[in-house]
Amino acid sequence: MNPFHYHRPKTLAEAQMLFRDAESPRFIAGGMTVLPSMKARLLDAENLIDLSKIEALQGIEARSGRLRIGASTTHATIANSAVVRQMLPALATLAGGIADRHVRNRGTLGGSLANNDPAADYPAAALALDAQIVTSERTIAAADFFTGLFETALTEAEIITAVDFSLPDRAAYTKHRHPASGYAIVGVFAARFGQHWQLTLTGSSAYGAIRLMAFEKQLVKGATPDGLDGVDIDDLPILEDPSFPIAYRRHLIKLMAKQAVAMTIDDVSI
């Protein structure tokens, strides 16, 4: 890695001030994307500003029918949280299926959303659950937050402080993971609110996580999971990749969607 200075601020204000005053600055949370990228020289920074000791970015809290999770909360903490497992078990399952136990001990919710990798898991949940992304400056609806591959609405020095999820009647996440990296080849998050569903796709879309509207429309008309078989998804913008051809991904999308929806109907486990 190229040399850099490391800073560990204790408050949000201090972190932002450091960022604004430093040459070539970058925030680091878990470092599970920043450090591999810097080691591979895909990314460079002269000043790394560590967000992990800022108290305002921590904590899990249920309030007014929503679930708020601090940006610095690790995947492992979310997977094991009694509150998350009780109120939004699909999110705990999703977090427990990210990468491997060592990466889960470091990687954070905020880092994952800020990075917006098209194969990352959390963006699918954020979009399906109408999450509000709370930052140092404002609150951004998930639908406006993800703006393209590895792109978000975050501006310079803006820090995600928490993510506020709505609570559906039931939700489920199904994922076909890459056998080596663990990232999603196809991930589908299904959230049922009464008799309507919000279904999202990650891992295959050329634009990052997207809503699966064609499926949602069919479900609102009363379709069963198997009823999704006949839905035309040829319009979906799917990544071209020799290891996982489009036809294969389309097949997986239907399979994952059917399984996820079934889990939001049955009273079996999520």
Add this chain to the structure above:
Amino acid sequence: MSRIDLTINGQSKRFDVPGETLLVDLLRDQAGLTGTHIGCDTSQCGACVVRVDGATVKSCTILAMQCAGGRIETIEGIAKGKELHPVQAAFSENHALQCGYCTPGFVITAIDIIETNPQGLDAQTVREELHGNICRCTGYNNIVAAILDAAQRMGVPVQATGERS
């Protein structure tokens, strides 16, 4: 350069490190603890796994500075003198290593898997928990067997699953 204090295998030590120093490089080059290995450049192999404040991490993907004030456990710290840790003994007796390059990471991971599952373990759970550790030699069956064997030696109940051997 910044000065940091770390407690490595129970001993407090002070180091002067530049910001970009990875924990694995501090352990190997400054602390002289070369049991922690580097097996890849992509944060995928787990040869470098140690515990920081009681949680397993890939020491190739964490800055020494991020561990400031922390408690580090490496492979050098687990045996009691000449007496092997039960996980080390089980790895040896179950032929769970060949070249041994991946073994320090597997042993630290195995200890953590056993300690975080006091209610009991089965082969499927062990396999799931080993996703972040790659072995190019043994094919994993003996590693899983060794971990289950060690769990029993450490008083953790082992449940049978329909596991092929």
